[in-house]
Amino acid sequence: xxxxxxxxxxxxxxxxxxxxxxxxxxxxxxxxxxxxxxxxxxxxxxxxxxxxxxxxxxxxxxxxxxxxxxxxxxxxxxxxxxxxxxxxxxxxxxxxxxxxxxxxxxxxxxxxxxxxxxxxxxxxxxxxxxxxxxxxxxxxxxxxxxxxxxxxxxxxxxxxxxxxxxxxxxxxxxxxxxxxxxxxxxxxxxxxxxxxxxxxxxxxxxxxxxxxxxxxxxxxxxxxxxxxxxxxxxxxxxxxxxxxxxxxxxxxxxxxxxxxxxxxxxxxxxxxxxxxxxxxxxxxxxxxxxxxxxxxxxxxxxxxxxxxxxxxxxxxxxxxxxxxxxxxxxxxxxxxxxxxxxxx
Numbered sequence: 001x002x003x004x005x006x007x008x009x010x011x012x013x014x015x016x017x018x019x020x021x022x023x024x025x026x027x028x029x030x031x032x033x034x035x036x037x038x039x040x041x042x043x044x045x046x047x048x049x050x051x052x053x054x055x056x057x058x059x060x061x062x063x064x065x066x067x068x069x070x071x072x073x074x075x076x077x078x079x080x081x082x083x084x085x086x087x088x089x090x091x092x093x094x095x096x097x098x099x100x101x102x103x104x105x106x107x108x109x110x111x112x113x114x115x116x117x118x119x120x121x122x123x124x125x126x127x128x129x130x131x132x133x134x135x136x137x138x139x140x141x142x143x144x145x146x147x148x149x150x151x152x153x154x155x156x157x158x159x160x161x162x163x164x165x166x167x168x169x170x171x172x173x174x175x176x177x178x179x180x181x182x183x184x185x186x187x188x189x190x191x192x193x194x195x196x197x198x199x200x201x202x203x204x205x206x207x208x209x210x211x212x213x214x215x216x217x218x219x220x221x222x223x224x225x226x227x228x229x230x231x232x233x234x235x236x237x238x239x240x241x242x243x244x245x246x247x248x249x250x251x252x253x254x255x256x257x258x259x260x261x262x263x264x265x266x267x268x269x270x271x272x273x274x275x276x277x278x279x280x281x282x283x284x285x286x287x288x289x290x291x292x293x294x295x296x297x298x299x300x301x302x303x304x305x306x307x308x309x310x311x312x313x314x315x316x317x318x319x320x321x322x323x324x325x326x327x328x329x330x331x332x333x334x335x336x337x338x339x340x341x342x343x344x
Contacts, residue, residue, distance in 0.1 A: 005326060008038045010072040016079040016340065017071070019064055020333030021114070022127060023056075023085040025049060025101030025154075030063040031329040032071040032078070035337065037138035039330065041070035053096070053108040061117040080340045081122045082332030083114055084130030086157075091172040094124045100192065101154070123336040125166070127328050129175055131321075132159020133166055134331025135278050139323040144275045148268045149321065150177055150261065151281035155192055156200040160272055164338070178204070182263045202260035205236045205283045212239065212253050222249040240285045243292045251292070254285060258296045262303025269304070269312050280321030287320040 013034040022029040024047060031042040045063045047056060068075060087099020094111025096102065111124040125133075132141075132149040141147040141161070151157035158177025160167040167174040178200035179193060188197035192206065201207055212234060216222060223242050228234055243250040265277050279300070286293035297320060305313045323330060 005039070005042060005324075007040060007042070008034070010040060013038065013040055015077070016337075017073060017077050018333040018336045018340070019067060019078055019081045019120075020130075020329035020331070020336070021060060021064065021081060021083045022130065022328030022332060023047060023060070023083070023102075024127070024328075025086065028056075028060060028063065029325070029329045030060070030067045031326070031333065032067050032073065033330055033333040033337075037134075037330060037334060039326070040072070041067045042326070042329070043067045043070065047102075049102055049104065053102075053105040053110060053113070056105070057110065057113045057117050060114060064118055075119070078120055080336040081114065081118060081120050082125070082130065082329075082334065082336030083111060083122050084125050084127040084328050084332040085110060086127045089124070089126060089172050091124055091126070091168055094122070121339075123332070123339040125332060125335050126157075126159075126168070126172070126175075128157025129159040129166055129168065130329075130331035130335060131157070131280060131323075131327035132161060132175070132278075132331065133334050134323055134327035134329075135280065135321050136161045136331075137334040138330065139327060140278045140319055140321050141276060144317075146272070146274045147276045147278055148177070148265075148272055148274045149278040149280060150203075150264065150268075152203065152205065152261070152279065152283040153281040154205050156204045156264075157281070158268075160268075160274070162272070162274075166335070177264060177268060180264055180267055182260060182267070199260065199264040203257050203264065208236050208239065208253060208257055208283070209234055211256070212249070215249055215253070220249050223247045224250060236283045236285070240290070240292050243285075244290060251295075254292060254296055255299050258299035259303050262300045263307065265300060265304055265318060266307040269308050269316055273312065274316065276317040276319070278319060278321045280323075280327060282325070284320055293320075 088097040115122040156178030160175045183197035189201035191198035191201040239250040
């Protein structure tokens with residue numbers, strides 16, 4: 001089911017209050033949530049990566065102030081800010097290391113910069129891990145005590161939660177599910193990180209586009225051709241639409257993507273043994289609301305049934321996320337709340 005953003009009034013809210021910030025390569029989302037994870041307000045700004053991290057932090061500060069004002073609160077009512085960013089990072093020290101879609105923001109102490117700008121303590125996390133925590137806190141995982149989440153977008157992100165513990169790893173690189181190896185051959189596809197055979201090279205939006213282009217260049221017939229010739233840009237959404245209209249190649253590419261993802265899901269299941277696996281991100285083909293989305297999920301589940309230990313295949317739920325694009329800022333706020341409760 002698609003997520004529709006809902007807000008509560010200040011009169012309905014339960015303090016304390018937290019701000020969640022979800023930094024993306026294109027847009028940055030900011031929202032205020034209460035102690036139960038319910039949103040009071042939301043805003044979005046262009047990240048404008050090319051202007052650099054200091055300018056970015058200055059505009060995030062203004063967005064935070066805007067969200068707080070829309071919620072009917074004053075700055076002093078906010079207990080803590082949660083910040084989620086993409087790419088490699090040093091979580092303990094609050095430093096962005098080398099985020100691929102934030103060029104020029106490398107080796108930047110973004111946590112402390114935002115804390116200094118807002119005057120509030122900041123909890124720092126990877127964006128996919130923050131989204132995972134959001135789903136675990138109030139989304140699809142709220143009935144689970146352990147879960148794994150795959151986020152499908154330009155790349156493949158991931159998050160692992162066991163109990164209330166978000167697995168970040170010794171070097172802040174834990175839960176990088178998109179970089180598990182699903183193909184060891186020398187001719188395996190190359191991931192965006194430069195290594196071969198990673199899940200991201202097979203199950204990301206970038207991979208969907210590349211594999212489709214290869215098929216069309218090889219002479220495959222498809223209704224996609226007319227749309228591309230008409231000036232439209234090839235995208236997973238286009239494949240979704242054409243698959244719903246009966247295009248064989250579009251559905252083939254989507255089902256192959258589901259098969260690759262299913263292999264990754266089984267690897268995570270055999271490693272973590274979670275109660276549930278959640279699939280989110282921008283590329284989920286309409287989820288339960290479309291025939292293609294339902295077929296995609298069924299194909300993932302079919303791969304799990306064929307490859308996983310029978311007991312795990314029977315007991316582990318595999319379903320779509322429920323918070324949509326809000327999972328990132330809600331999860332970042334949730335991690336801020338957890339840090340606040342732990343007084344750190």
